[in-house]
Amino acid sequence: MTRDGDEECCDMRGMLGFLILFLLSKKPMHGQEIADELGKRRGERPSPGTIYPALKSLKDAGFLSEEEKIGKTIIYNLTPRGMKAFNVAKRRFTKTFLGVLS
Template sequence: MRGFLSFLVLWIISKGDVRGCEISRELEKRRGSRPSPGTIYPVLKELKEKELIRSDEHKIYTLTEKGEKELVSALRYFSQIFFDVEEMFKCCTPNQESGKDQNKEE
C-alpha cells in the first residue's frame, strides 16, 4: 500500500461498508476538499487488486481480513511518522523561556 490517501480510504472503509461517493464525502470532511473520481477510483482499484478490500455488484466496499492487518500496520507506520514530525517541530520551536531571557539581556 502506498500513500496517505490509501491509508485514509482503508480507514474510512473500516468504519463500515461504503460506496465510492461516500468515501469521497468523508475525505472532503477531513481534508477540506473533495477528491475527484479520478483520484479515488484508482486507489480503490489498487486496494481491491491487493485484496485489501472487496466490493459487491453495487460497488459497496468492504475491508477484508488482509485489509484489516494492513490498516493496523499502516496506522503504526503513520503514527511513528507523525510522532517524528512533532519531535522535529519541538526542536525547531524557540523555547518561550529562553526567548524571555534573551530579551532581558538586550
C-alpha cells in the same frame, strides 16, 4: 489567492490509500461516500479519476472486497488482509507522527 497567514505547505499526498483503509475500517462505504468524507476532512473532495483508481488498486492488492452491489453502487469492505495492512500502516503512522497532535 492566499493571504499572508495562509502559506501553503505540505499537501499530504500519498495518504489517500491509507485514508480509504481507515474509513473502511470504520464501516463499509461506496466510492462517492468515501469521496464525501474525504472532502469534509481534507477540505478537498477527490475527483472520480482519483478515487476509483485508488479503490481499484487497493482491491487488486487484496485489501478490499465488494460487499454489495446495488445498481451501479458498489459497497466496499476491508478484507482480513486489508485489516492487517491497515493495522500495520496505522502503527507506522502513529509512531511517525507521535507528538504532532499536541
